[in-house]
Amino acid sequence: MALFVKGYNIVTEKVAKPANPVTRYLREVRGELRKVTWPTREESWRLTIIVLVVTILFALFLWGFDYIFSGGVGFIVQQIIGL
Numbered sequence: 001m002a003l004f005v006k007g008y009n010i011v012t013e014k015v016a017k018p019a020n021p022v023t024r025y026l027r028e029v030r031g032e033l034r035k036v037t038w039p040t041r042e043e044s045w046r047l048t049i050i051v052l053v054v055t056i057l058f059a060l061f062l063w064g065f066d067y068i069f070s071g072g073v074g075f076i077v078q079q080i081i082g083l
Contacts, residue, residue: 019027039047
């Protein structure tokens with residue numbers, strides 16, 4: 001709505017306040033989360049089991065490597081010091 005007074009244009013329209021940055025951010029996050037394709041319960045369980053198995057296998061690999069490496073270092077130390 002605009003008022004005209006003797007050639008002057010007086011604007012009486014309500015100007016929208018700029019959105020609070022935090023509120024805008026949360027609104028955008030909510031919109032993006034609605035676009036996500038969430039896994040089913042079965043997919044979640046299957047992927048969790050895969051992660052656990054790979055983690056255990058990698059831990060065993062590191063344990064074996066550490067065991068061999070520490071044995072080798074111990075053998076070299078024994079040969080140098082002669083204990």
